[in-house]
Amino acid sequence: SQTIHQWPATLVQPVGSPLSLECTVEGTSNPNLYWYRQAAGRGLQLLFYSVGIGQISSEVPQNLSASRPQDRQFILSSKKLLLSDSGFYLCAWSVGGVSEKLFFGSGTQLSVL
Amino acid sequence: GNSVTQMEGPVTLSEEAFLTINCTYTATGYPSLFWYVQYPGEGLQLLLKATKADDKGSNKGFEATYRKETTSFHLEKGSVQVSDSAVYFCALSAVGSGGSNYKLTFGKGTLLTVNP
Numbered sequence: 001s002q003t004i005h006q007w008p009a010t011l012v013q014p015v016g017s018p019l020s021l022e023c024t025v026e027g028t029s030n031p032n033l034y035w036y037r038q039a040a041g042r043g044l045q046l047l048f049y050s051v052g053i054g055q056i057s058s059e060v061p062q063n064l065s066a067s068r069p070q071d072r073q074f075i076l077s078s079k080k081l082l083l084s085d086s087g088f089y090l091c092a093w094s095v096g097g098v099s100e101k102l103f104f105g106s107g108t109q110l111s112v113l
Numbered sequence: 114g115n116s117v118t119q120m121e122g123p124v125t126l127s128e129e130a131f132l133t134i135n136c137t138y139t140a141t142g143y144p145s146l147f148w149y150v151q152y153p154g155e156g157l158q159l160l161l162k163a164t165k166a167d168d169k170g171s172n173k174g175f176e177a178t179y180r181k182e183t184t185s186f187h188l189e190k191g192s193v194q195v196s197d198s199a200v201y202f203c204a205l206s207a208v209g210s211g212g213s214n215y216k217l218t219f220g221k222g223t224l225l226t227v228n229p
Contacts, residue, residue, distance in 0.1 A: 006156075036219075043221030044157075044202060059216075090156055102149075102217060104156030 002027035006091045006105030013112055019064075019078040021108050023091030026072065031093040033074040034102065035066055038088040050074060086112045115140045119203045119220035126193055126227050134188040134223050136177075136203035144205040146170075146179050146186040147217065151200040160188075160201070193227045200224050 006023045013019060025031050035047040046059045048066035056066050063082050067075045074091060091105040120135040138144065145164045149157040161170030166181035177188045186203060203220040 034216075038222075044219035046216055046218075049216060092156075101159050101162070102157070104158070106154075106156045 002093075002103065004091065004093055004103055004105045006108060008108060009106065010109045011111070013081050013110065015083055015112055016080050019076070019081050019085070019110070021076040021089055021091075021110075023074045023076075023105055024072055025074075025093045028072070028093070028095070030071060031095065033068060034092040034094075035074065035076050036090040036092060038090060038107075040087075044090070048076070081112045083112050086110055115144070115205060115207050115218045117203050117205055117218055117220035119201075119223055121221075121223070122200075123224040123226060126225070128195055128227055128229050129192045130227075132188070132190040132193045132197075132225070134201055134203075134225070136186045136188065136220060138184050138186065138203075138205050140184075140205055140207050140218075142207055143181075144207040146177070147204040147206065148175070148177055148186070148188050149202040149204060149219070151202065151222070153199070157202060193225075195227050195229050198225055198227045 003026045033050045036044045037047055038044050048056055048058055050056050050068045053068055053071055063085060064078050089108045089110055092102040094102050116139045118137050147162045148160040150160045151157045160175055161172040161177060163170040163179035166179055169176060169178045175188060175190045177186050179186055200222045202222045204217045206217050
């Protein structure tokens with residue numbers, strides 16, 4: 001069966017520090033991968049999605065970047081965190097080519113102080 | 114562009130009460146519609162979906178009907194339980210560039226609290 005791992009579960013970082021959140025999927029090949037952010041009162045916002053290794057699409061201009069170095073690995077990064085980067089970050093995957101059902105990880109609560 | 118609007122929360126109900134969470138959408142073409150649920154401390158899970166007009170999605174006693182004429186997909190349950198307490202997200206999936214579906218557009222979420 002397929003599983004998705006996302007870590008860490010919680011993270012407190014100072015403003016200006018770097019960020020790296022990792023997500024891996026097991027039990028499937030060539031998944032579509034997604035990073036969403038859930039900010040208080042603002043719902044879910046799609047940040048990045050990827051349909052293959054090295055293929056990253058950005059939905060909104062921001063202080064973050066994403067990379068997909070392996071088929072089932074998706075990394076969210078920042079060189080210098082801002083206060084506004086605080087939020088709940090969710091990784092998700094779907095079957096390649098058919099994206100209607102997303103499977104979500106358990107999320108990372110990021111607090112930038 | 115595509116958008117989803119769902120009723121503001123929080124919604125607080127007593128056990129066995131009737132639940133409705135309104136959801137309306139704006140999209141080009143013919144989207145698929147979804148309800149996802151997020152239990153405390155967890156990621157989102159698909160609750161139900163409908164892929165064309167007049168379809169009814171149902172799961173765990175929840176139902177939602179795809180209404181093209183009113184561009185709505187309201188979530189209902191006849192008798193809620195304490196275990197239904199969660200955040201509910203309405204979402205749509207529309208065809209992206211190149212003819213493939215890659216993205217879901219979510220509403221802001223509605224927090225439901227059911228008291229015993």
